[in-house]
Amino acid sequence: MSKIIPFKAVRPTPDKVALVTCRNYDDYSPAELASWLDFNPYSFLHVINPAYVHSQKITLDKRFKGVSLKYQDFKNDGIFMEEEKPVFFLYEIQTKNQSFTGIVAGTSIEDYKNNVIKKHEDTLQYRVELFKDYLHQTGFNTEPVLITYPDNAAVNSWITEKKKEQPIYHFSTTNKEKHTLWKIETDAEITWLENQFEKIPELYIADGHHRSASAELLYDQNKALGNENLNNFMSFLIAESNVKIYEFNRIIRDLNGNSKEDFLQKLSENFIIKSKEQELWKPQSKFEFGMYLDGAFYALFYKLEKNTNSLLENLDAQILYDKVLQPILGIEDLRNDERIEYIPGKQSILTIKELVDEGEFEVGFMLFPSDISEIKALADNNLIMPPKSTYIEPKFRSGLMVYEL
Incomplete structure (x- = not known):
């Protein structure tokens, strides 16, 4: 039985979302990164790397604190808004050749520990520790774990109908992708989706093994504090037939x-x-x-x-x-x-x-x-693929959704 949890997301205001969101930080060349930071004051790249000119000269501790402060600046300046109550989202990414649609939700650390959420890649402990420290000091995460679930006719039909409604975002990006986001906020819809996922025995991590391991470590070290947000981590859940594996x-x-x-x-x-x-x-x-x-x-x-x-x-x-x-x-x-x-x-x-x-x-x-059946078979048998075996899409836009800890 799988659990998905609605959460109070922080996200850009609709008029700025196309300016705020960005690709993964590592996807930018130095020249491209400098250009975005110089000419787009709304880019979430300013939050991720608040002192980019001096990034090689400051300690990680100072950098993480700088990220936290810059994020607060974005909130104080009205660039971000917070949901009034916990919700789910439906998110569609259209590229030139592909269309991906999935559900943005919280997923359970308990499920991760109990192998309801299954893994197929090994992690490096220093990277797990590093991202755990990042989460602890910044107090937020904007990179959901990509998780697949078995194709479900009822969920597929619901997604088709939901996409006929008015989205809260619909924007294009400079890499010629179209992004559309719908909010799932009624109690009836939230309960129905929760019930659908409760019928799914296992979920599979497609991308984000270090992020999920870091969330578990942060939970283990701070669970005595009673912060319920640490009980879950943000995930982008997508039907296994809809992922693209390279x-x-x-x-x-x-x-x-x-x-x-x-x-x-x-x-x-x-x-x-x-x-x-x-x-x-x-x-x-x-x-x-x-x-x-x-x-x-x-x-x-x-x-x-x-x-x-x-x-x-x-x-x-x-x-x-x-x-x-x-x-x-x-x-x-x-x-x-x-x-x-x-x-x-x-x-x-x-x-x-x-x-x-x-x-x-x-x-x-x-x-x-590899195909998804091969990945699932390895995960089911607690086997680990060699490093860099798969490159999986879709890739989530940084800054589109923030999960505060």
Whole structure:
């Protein structure tokens, strides 16, 4: 049984929402970030990085306090407003090729602890601690955890009807997305949605494993204070058929002392290798891999039969690690080895070609994306995917919704 909880959101006033909301901070190049901060006084980027000119010169403690103060400034200046009572929201994101619709709600730390909300990625403790400190000192979160639920005909039908109503926001952004938000505020609607989710036995985290782990840690350390807002964390709940899962491709700086010929020979022990020359070839199914090396593309077909006893060993990202990255290229730590970098699969494979051709990297690998059933099966068996196995959309706009702690 899953619980969703209405909450008193803080959000931008309708006339400023398009100016306030922004992409994830890390998505901006330094030049783009400086431009937004210089010319848009309403951007939530001012809150996230209140002293951006001096950001390398201040301690994390001072930065977090600065975030809290800047957020209060935005509230005092009337840029943000607070709901009068706890509510849910329905949020739609339309990109050029996709449309995503989900419910913004609180989800239960208790469900997270009891594995009703399931995980498929490992977390780094220092990142969990860091974001916990951020939450504690700033007193708010604006990045919901992306959670999937099984497709539900009744909920789908309700969403279709709800979207016929007048939204509270409808705006476009400079990356050519359209964003629409509806408020779910009647007692009848709130109770009905709560009852629908109570019938769902498990929810699955798609993106936001560190955020949820940080919320749990903050709760554990402060539950004696009796702050009910710590009992839950903000989530964006979306039907599993409506998420878009991309792979993360890998680029490696060197061949670990192997010549091209030696490298190809070692690969041939586990893969059938077919040269594709200049064809921009991508894997067409599981157990296939693309490779770009020395000006040419290759198709790699895994030779071994499917291991029926191991979900993890059948994962393409794990196969690449077990058969190539670790034994041949000597990469042990996928998170911290500076010889490997990751390119989201939504980017063109020309990006990989360009980076290798420029000489900074020696070889690139393209993977076939996992699907939701694979992710759920791993989570159900308490298995952890290798780092950077999935890049999942949609991505929530920062500053659109604030969950105060």
